[in-house]
Amino acid sequence: MSDLPADRRAFRQRLTRLLAAMGPGLVVMMADTEAGSVITAAQSGAQWGYRLLLLQFLLVPLMFMAQELTVRLGLCTGKGYVELVRQRFGRALAMSTAIVLLLSCFGALLTQMSGLVGAGSLFGIPGWLILFTLVVFILGMVLTGSYHSVERVTLAVGLFGLAFLVMAVKAQPDVRQILHDIVRMPLNNPDYLYLLAANLGTSVMPWTVFYQQSALIDKGLGAEHLPLARIDTLVGAVFCQVLTAAIVIAAAATLGGHGAGLESIAQIGEAFGALIGPTWGEAVFAIGLAGGALVATIVVCLSAVWAVGEALGVRHSLEQHPLDAPWFYGPFALLLIGGALLVASGVNLIRLSIAVGVLNALLIPLILLLLFLLARSVLPPEHRLRGRYALAVAVIFTLTSVLGLYAGLSGSLG
Template identity: 45%
Template sequence: MSAGTDTTTRPAEPAEAVGSRRGLLRVWGPGLIVMLADTDAGCLVTAAQSGASWGYALLIPQLLLIPILFMVQEITVRLGIVTGKGHGLLIREHFGRGWGYLSAGTLLLSSIGALLTEFAGIAGVGELFGVSRWFTIPVATVLLLAVALLGRYRRAERIGILVGLGELAFIVAMVLAGPKLGDIVSGATSIPLNQPGYVYLLAANIGAVIMPWMIFYQQTAVVEKGLTVAALPRERRDTAFGAVLTQVIMIAVIVTLAATVFTHGLKPTLNTVGDIANAVTPFLGGMPAKVLIGAAVLGGGLVAALVVSLAGSWGVADVMGWKHSLNSRIDRSSWKFYTVYALAHILGAVVVLSAVDLVTLAVDVEVMNALLLPIVLGFLLALEVKALPKEHAMRGAYRWTVWILCGIVMAFGLYMVPVSLLPH
């Protein structure tokens, strides 16, 4: 089924998809996988840099971002389920092809930057265990191509979630790091907003939480999965659970580095996954550090590479009017979509094989995401008003809360335009 299909043509979701445990598994997935992808290799590295440089000072912002993240993605859920159309297609239909191209442009910028960080992270994990990136990157590329080209959406989603759960290894690392509650409380309540370096990383963390490709992905994913309005409550819970989980992982990364590297006054150079593992090795042990850091970054990198490339390909196909469903075989009508998906991985692999500074790239990409937020969230809020019927639109205090919080995030993104140009 194409994401551009009208809701009236979609097959009804089986009754079990709404009212049973088996139904829970049928409905849940889009929110969880997009949130696991949200905590990708770049985000994990950004969080590690945050904990190593500023201790616990970025914990409160991570907590405050949970409701904002949920509210943003919940709108995409309603847009997708109620209209049966992808994000790019709705923008094109309601605002014209020119605005559709603009939205696709922001999506491509975000997706390309993210995909590079994923491949760089995967390469770093291999090198952590002495495996050349000339082996890990081609293997990862082939696997990611196979997941999309040889499977259906539900199968790709399940594989992505299973792989992404490797990120939970950072929770184990946090426990082994032995953080002290007193240090966490005192450090978290000290927020140095007068420091450009802190503000820059704050922007990077905001960009690491709300990313343009997440909106495009989840809206099309609920359509690909064939969810109907009856599934809305459970898909909201799927999204809420994922929003909490992704921030718990980010917090675990920050606490791990803060309790070890920052607390002991170390100033390590964090340019690779190996650098991060080496930084915590004196506190966790050599092999535990390698295994835990490696599992988390590999899991985050692989699930995000799948989600990011699908989001970018779906978004471009939406705007161009191409057929783009994983549930259909490659044919004359869908080959363009699959070609974009394949080229994204191949080009990303080639760039990363030329060697990339992962930490610098990751932080810069997340800051770029923050700068793009005014455009992305502006389109999302406008579509909520124009594309949803009254019975499914936001109402009352909740509506104002969402608009105010999104306005604050968009204002921060605009504020970061000049700040990002300053030395940090």
């Protein structure tokens, strides 16, 4: 290394730092393209055509702002979201935040497992076999590896979501219809508002905010990685919403957008299958759905146990041996197995996925408010949220919270 020219040494050092910082942002955004997001986006296209397409791109700045603040908090304080809430606002609020996160995580876990069962049903694979294989695979990966190995596996699996881009291209959408629909948003329609809230809640989820902050800490990164971690976050946010928009486009082009709702994974698989061919089309759809669901299953389980540990003042890490951290690996296993048993009992996936999204939309105000207050108070002065950018974040967070509450409540009660 010492024999290399100075410019090549500097390049290698920059590349090493880039590779170290990249990962958590991509993982959490790949997890964001999970079963619930896929189903909600497909339902949006099937029921409302392209009328919810613009929303997918408007969510990119919001997602980046929220996740970028978690990056700052994690890298500059070395502490997780709930841990900071506990130290800044007290144990009671920390436990309340942990409960909110647990509620969001468990709903998401059920959605992912149900999505995987639904994808398997397209090929006649028994649900119990899929759930058993899933539990064994994830437990084996987590119990035998560090965060770095878990991250590598989840990134590889999450790339299967690129299958949805193939679907969107094959759908050959009518550009004139897109331009006609995209600016027409019937905000007085309760059904539209309900799906709008679900889209919002499957894009900015409490567990995604929490996971990235804890993952950065578990990876051993510091404030010097902040610029590159921001790039990681931005790339992840754009990647996530491009895939989600692709699902809306494919569903609108194939399922009509004339108010007809979806009732099962099979409906989506059959419609998307017509784009490429019955066998290959369903396979591509199943791979895309399963990839996001697998990543999200790992992420939500880790988020849940990290949150409880931080609320109780107990630090956990995947770098620890299972025997040295039973309070980390035990709850992880119980949450995973409990979710599998509940899903095995049978649940309507379409309704569950959209309901979980709406629930997340109703929880967003608390999560964003605490995130904003922490970024304004606990960060070192040079990294603290302030000035015009703080005002912009405050405005966007407020508008998002109001929209989430209005759409979620109006859609649920309408």
